[in-house]
Amino acid sequence: MTQSDRPSRQPSPRPSPRQIDRLLDIMKRLRDPEAGCPWDVEQTPATIAPFAIEEAYEVMDAIARDDRDAIPDELGDLLLQVVFQARMAEEAGHFDFETVAGTIADKLVRRHPHVFGDAALDDDFWEREKEAERQRRAEYGTLAGVALPLPALMRAAKLTRRAARVGFDWDDATGLLDKVHEEIDELKAEFGGDRDRIEDELGDVLFTVASLARKLDIDPEAALRRSNDKFTRRFEAMEAMLAEKGQTMAEQDLPTMEALWQAAKKLPGMK
Template identity: 40%
Template sequence: MDLGISFEKLVNVMKQLRGPEGCDWDKSQTHESLLPYLIEETYEFIEAVNEKDYEHMKEELGDILLQIIFHAQIASENNNFSIKNIIDDLTDKLVRRHPHVFGDKQGYSYARWEEIKAKEKGEERYSRIGKINKALPALSLARRVQENAADVGFDWTDVTNVAEKVREEVNELLNTKNDEEREEEFGDLLFALVNFSRFLNIDPEISLRKATEKFVKRFRAMEKLIENDGKDFEKMSLNELERYWEAVKGESLR
């Protein structure tokens, strides 16, 4: 089936779902009520990428596309914008922001990219650090800001310097005198760790998510092991729990 026909069919299906004879649930949705689904589907796609599960990736991209079509239909019903407006604006923006491909400018530079974005928004000045998207998770935001700074040459030159910065921030945190200082220094430590992850080509958001999932998996396995031994979790000492934890870790490494 032609791509245009397939896309038009999808748009028409959503119109029908939101129409007078459509689905009550779909008709009741708003931009606000759909936000959790967009976030959830995005993280499910990230999981599929990490697992290199291409069938799952295809499915989750479809779910993300559904959210886009859904929001576009709601906006169209309210005469705000349409799916065509979204596509046209995106196409124009891609061409405009890549003059080295579609125009007469030579080469790509991050500074040039930010300059173009600033002019689009009618801003006379722009920051090389880029626009700060506060909606991003904190770890992802820190990584993006660091990447933007690195693109214009403001970066560490060696991973050993970054590791030393992490150690420096740990020491500063341990020497804080009050809660306000402790919060600030802990933030500095996290920021340094994000920088460290960037030099190791690790996404901190994904890495932390995996570590959390691993902890949950091991904790549940520990609970099961204790239950199989006929013991009461709540009545066990920390030392006893630690022995079971180490036993579970040993099994997971085999």
């Protein structure tokens, strides 16, 4: 659904705090083994977990498009994932939504002593506190706690950021760019050879590019999304130019496609 398809909304008064209680009650009803929804009842923490990632990306997309009507909808979908997981945990006797909310509230207060206490602002306090939390969870080592399920490009950037904190880093972006070229040369050397070696070297190229993005203070995921969007706009412009002539992309040879690509790049909004 596009922004133009959605019904127009006006800013509403501050929602009643009871709305969260209503949402919790709805989730409890949906999970009722006798009167609930069969699909909701059969779900487990493992089957629902992937939806949290999907919903988080839909929130990001709505924010990137500045779709003020979609943002509350998408945030609600993301909140539902928290409520769903908390309800299943409560049924199993592990924890409930109040535990989840209380845990993050306590963490925010603990991580902001300059706001909720009398400490002076300390730029390094946040990272020291996170490290202390990892140690309390028996997660030791510089790279501990970097979640495995993260998108690979995002995880690569986080891993190199952690390593950089202890001095394992290039002096500047130029050195890292040279390393990117070195990794590309190593990839080229494997062309025509073992597929596993090619995959390994290609992974090294991508990992080093993620590190370069981190060194340039650029989010590699955001940079790649931007390029994805740019490619999509230009490719669709190529198809539109051909459609005006009653032609399709599949009918064109590579030189013609390249000429169309260069023409599409020159169109307004294609930079």
